[in-house]
Amino acid sequence: MAATKMQTPLSVLRAPALLGRSVHTSVFHATRPSPALSSALVLSRHASSAASTSTTPTQSQTPQLTWDEFLKLRRTRRFINLGSSALSGAASIGVAVPAFAEFEIENIGAQMTGLDPMFIIGGSLMGVGAVGWLLGPFLGTTFFNIWKGSVRKEFARVGYDSLCSQLGTYLLTACQLQKDKDFYSHIKRFxxxxxxxxxxxxxxxxxxxxxxxxxxxxxxxxxxxxxxxxxxxxxx
Structure with a gap:
């Protein structure tokens, strides 16, 4: 009888431990992922790693500005500068002729220098035309940069690197200046x-x-x- 009385408290004391162990075991089994979910996670990891490895070669295959394309663009820019010089020189003379006729520059110059008025007006027109001709390359280069900066798809086709194709006009000038510097260093060296x-x-x-x-x-x-x-x- 005493033994049975002593066993009762021990069973009561063991009951919470057994209850806690069963609770932890049930919670563990409840939170353990299923095989289907674990396989789906593995497949998603493989897909993400494959996507990252596939995007890396695409980024490394960005085309660069080749020397052939640079020389073609240089030739185009030179023709644009020549045309701009001719147009700006003719426009300067066209603007100067009415101004000289209105203010009688030839008579004022003849009185100051003692030369023939025809020489005065001829020299003045030549000077104005020369100034317009010298302004031509600046205007032509500005037009060329704006023209190439507005066609960004053509940048990628022609071969500018990704940075030039994204930033357009201003960085185009920087890229061309760097190529011009490299080109003239080769010319000076050889x-x-x-x-x-x-x-x-x-x-x-x-x-x-x-x-x-x-x-x-x-x-x-x-x-x-x-x-x-x-x-x-x-x-x-």
Whole structure:
């Protein structure tokens, strides 16, 4: 009888521990993910990793501005600058002629210098035309930058890098200036020494203005080497 009385408190004391263990076990089994959910998570991880690896080569394959495309753009810009110089020079003369006629510049100049009025008006028109001609490259380059900055899809097709194609006009000027700097450094490095040149025997294409492609650049290098060999032969 006493033994049964002593067993009752022990069973009562063990009951909360057993109850807690069963509660933890049930909670663990309830929060454990199902096999279908775990397989779905694994598949999603593989898909995300595959997407990240597939986007990396696409970003690394961004086209760059090649030398051929740069030289083509340089030629286009030179033609635009020439046309702009001609138009600005003609426009300056067209604006100056009525102004000279209204203010009688030729008579004032003749009184001040004692020269013939025709020389005065002719020299004045030539000076105004020269100023307009010199303003042409600035206007032409500005137009060229705006024109290429507005066609961003053409940037990607022509081969500008992603930064130039995104920022457009202002960075186009920076990219071209860097390419111009690299180009003229090549020209300065490989052109012949002009010390032995003369009016009858000048250095061929001293500034590289006739270079419109990589093939033209290689031909220019051959001409420079030929000029140097001819100079050394004459010295011997």
């Amino acid at each position: 052109r012949a020494d002009p010390a032995s040149s003369s009016v009858n025997n000048p250095v061929p294409d001293y500034y590289g203005e006739k270079i419109n492609s990589v093939a033209d650049y290689r031909r220019w290098l051959k001409d420079q080497r030929a000029f140097t060999r001819k100079k050394n032969k004459n010295l011997l």
